[in-house]
Structures are given as structure tokens and as C-alpha cells.
Amino acid sequence: MNHCIKINDEVTVGPQPNEAEIEELKCQGFRTIVNFREDGEDNQPSALLNEKGWVVAAEMEYLHLPVSPQGMSPQAVDEFREKYPYLPKPIYAHCASGKRAGAMVMMRQACQHGMSGDETLEQAKRMGFQCDKPKLMEFVKNYVDRHSHVGET
Numbered sequence: 001m002n003h004c005i006k007i008n009d010e011v012t013v014g015p016q017p018n019e020a021e022i023e024e025l026k027c028q029g030f031r032t033i034v035n036f037r038e039d040g041e042d043n044q045p046s047a048l049l050n051e052k053g054w055v056v057a058a059e060m061e062y063l064h065l066p067v068s069p070q071g072m073s074p075q076a077v078d079e080f081r082e083k084y085p086y087l088p089k090p091i092y093a094h095c096a097s098g099k100r101a102g103a104m105v106m107m108r109q110a111c112q113h114g115m116s117g118d119e120t121l122e123q124a125k126r127m128g129f130q131c132d133k134p135k136l137m138e139f140v141k142n143y144v145d146r147h148s149h150v151g152e153t
Contacts, residue, residue: 002007003015003097003098004092004098004125005098005102005128005129006127007105007106007109008078008128009090009107009123010089010090010091011089011090011092011093011105012030012089012090012091012092012093013092013093013094013098013101013102014092014093014094014098014101015094015096015097015098016037016094016095016143017033017051017092017094019050019054022051022054022055022058022060023054023058025058025060025092026058026059026060029090030060030090030091031060031061031087031088031089031090032060032061032062032063032087032089032091032092033051033055033060033061033062033063033091033092033093033094034063034064034065034080034087034091034092034093034094034101035038035051035062035063035064035065035094035095035118036064036065036066036067036094036095036100036101036104037066037067037094037095037096038064038068038069041069041096042044042069050124052064053059060088061087061088062076063083063087065079065080065083067095067100067104068117069095069096069100070074071092071135071136071139072100072103072136072139072143073145074147077104077107077108077109077143077147080104080108081107081108081111081136084108087128098129099129099130099131099133099136100136102124102129103124103136104142105129106120106123106124106129107120107140107143107144107147110123110144110148111144111148111149113148113149114148115144115148116144116145116148117140117141117142117143117144117145117148118141120140120141120144121137121140121141124135124140
């Protein structure tokens with residue numbers, strides 16, 4: 001798959017996979033697919049409705065945690081952070097392009113490792129995340145600054 005970013009050995013972020021790509025992810029050893037897309041998004045493939053079935057058929061775990069393309073909520077990030085430790089690893093996390101998924105994963109990582117919001121944005125940039133949405137960048141920075149605890153691992 002193109003445009004995937006491996007965060008660490010536990011999680012990789014990328015765009016919406018199709019059925020063949022889900023099988024490919026299984027062959028690569030992924031054990032969980034996390035889908036951050038909302039139902040009915042613009043330019044959403046009709047096949048998305050089948051994603052859970054494809055993932056289950058591939059004998060992987062599936063988590064659908066809808067996050068709006070117009071804006072994230074602290075509650076959605078909190079829910080992801082709460083569920084993350086219990087998901088079988090490695091995880092492939094996606095939305096349409098990978099931006100929301102990347103933001104969710106980076107916020108989880110930053111809070112886990114006591115990073116600041118600015119450090120999180122800088123690390124995301126170094127890793128190759130391209131964010132042209134100032135509102136998303138501001139949300140990430142503010143969320144991490146409010147929820148990150150230095151010294152937590």
C-alpha cells in the first residue's frame with residue numbers, strides 16, 4: 001500500500017484499504033484494523049460498508065471509531081487511548097487519507113510519552129505526515145498539551 005507511515009512496531013497509519021489490501025495487511029502480520037472514517041463521508045467507496053466483514057474474514061480484530069473530517073473531539077481521542085492497550089498488535093489505523101488516523105495515533109503516542117503539543121507536531125512532520133489543516137494542527141497541539149504527562153510511559 002502507498003502512503004503508509006510506520007509509527008513503531010505496534011502501529012502503522014495509512015489510507016483506506018480495499019479488500020485485497022486487507023488480505024495483504026493480514027499477510028504482513030497485522031492483527032487489528034482501526035477505521036476512523038465516519039459513515040457517509042464524501043468520496044467514500046461503497047465497499048467501505050464491507051470493511052468489517054473483510055477484516056473478520058481475514059481473522060483480524062476490527063475497531064470502528066468514527067471521527068469527523070470537520071473536527072475531532074477530545075472524547076474520541078480519549079476513547080482511542082483507552083482501547084489501544086487492549087487491541088492486538090500490530091495495528092493498521094486508517095481514515096480516508098491517513099491524516100485523521102495519523103493525528104489520533106500521534107496524540108496517543110505523545111500523551112503516553114509525555115511530549116508537548118509542539119514536540120508532537122514536529123515529530124509528525126519529521127515522520128512524513130503532511131497536514132494542510134490548521135484547525136487539525138491546533139487541536140492536536142491543544143489536546144496533547146492538556147493530556148500529556150511528562151514521565152508517563
